[in-house]
Amino acid sequence: MKLRRLDQVLSSLGYASRRGAASYVAEGHVKIAGEFAERHDIRVDIRQVMVDDEPLQAPDGLFALFHKPVGYTCTHSEEEGDTIYDLLPPRWPQRNPAVTSIGRLDKESSGLLLLTDQGTLVQRYTSPKLKLEKVYEAKVDHDLDESLVEIFASGTLMLKSDEKPCLPAQLEILEPRLARVIITEGRYHQVRRMFASQGWQVDALHRTRVGPHELSHLAVGEWRLIEVPK
Numbered sequence: 001m002k003l004r005r006l007d008q009v010l011s012s013l014g015y016a017s018r019r020g021a022a023s024y025v026a027e028g029h030v031k032i033a034g035e036f037a038e039r040h041d042i043r044v045d046i047r048q049v050m051v052d053d054e055p056l057q058a059p060d061g062l063f064a065l066f067h068k069p070v071g072y073t074c075t076h077s078e079e080e081g082d083t084i085y086d087l088l089p090p091r092w093p094q095r096n097p098a099v100t101s102i103g104r105l106d107k108e109s110s111g112l113l114l115l116t117d118q119g120t121l122v123q124r125y126t127s128p129k130l131k132l133e134k135v136y137e138a139k140v141d142h143d144l145d146e147s148l149v150e151i152f153a154s155g156t157l158m159l160k161s162d163e164k165p166c167l168p169a170q171l172e173i174l175e176p177r178l179a180r181v182i183i184t185e186g187r188y189h190q191v192r193r194m195f196a197s198q199g200w201q202v203d204a205l206h207r208t209r210v211g212p213h214e215l216s217h218l219a220v221g222e223w224r225l226i227e228v229p230k
């Protein structure tokens with residue numbers, strides 16, 4: 001069993017600042033093995049720590065699914081209006097390392113976003129080598145044409161100001177103005193730009209899956225912790 005200093009634990013998990021940990025403990029938020037903690041500088045087994053009668057949240061690393069609503073930006077900057085962090089526990093950006101999104105959805109897009117405080121996971125999931133599938137549903141401004149299936153799959157579709165063509169993408173026409181698109185890259189506004197390059201405007205874009213992770217029954221604005229992958 002690994003022992004860690006209580007104030008370090010509390011600050012790394014965003015419960016209190018390093019300096020504020022002493023008063024946080026003195027205020028009676030923290031119990032160790034069922035007894036109120038009296039000092040902040042003791043070494044503890046994190047499994048025995050409770051804060052406000054709850055076990056510590058994701059003490060070994062946080063990984064979560066989030067259903068991003070339209071109208072929120074994936075940024076820590078407060079100058080950008082409404083951000084996804086306004087919808088998430090305020091403790092998450094206070095963790096060290098802070099919780100951040102793995103990749104982004106643009107402000108007007110909705111759907112599945114993965115969140116983590118594990119830098120290695122961000123790198124792994126965003127590595128171009130992995131070619132992780134991302135599945136989107138796109139509503140467009142006029143009826144789709146079957147020719148798009150081949151164009152998206154061709155590996156030759158060029159986006160304005162990009163140097164290389166897009167990797168082959170799968171497009172399935174679900175309704176006259178609704179398509180499912182699977183891409184394995186993560187270029188800026190990629191799906192919208194792929195359609196725009198062929199003369200279609202995407203009016204609504206929704207992500208339903210990232211690799212093995214499905215949005216499934218998460219309601220808009222809801223998040224759920226899942227196990228950190230090995």
Ligand code: URA
Binds near residue numbers: 189
């Ligand atoms: N492609 C886009 O155009 N926007 C997103 O948010 C994600 C992929």
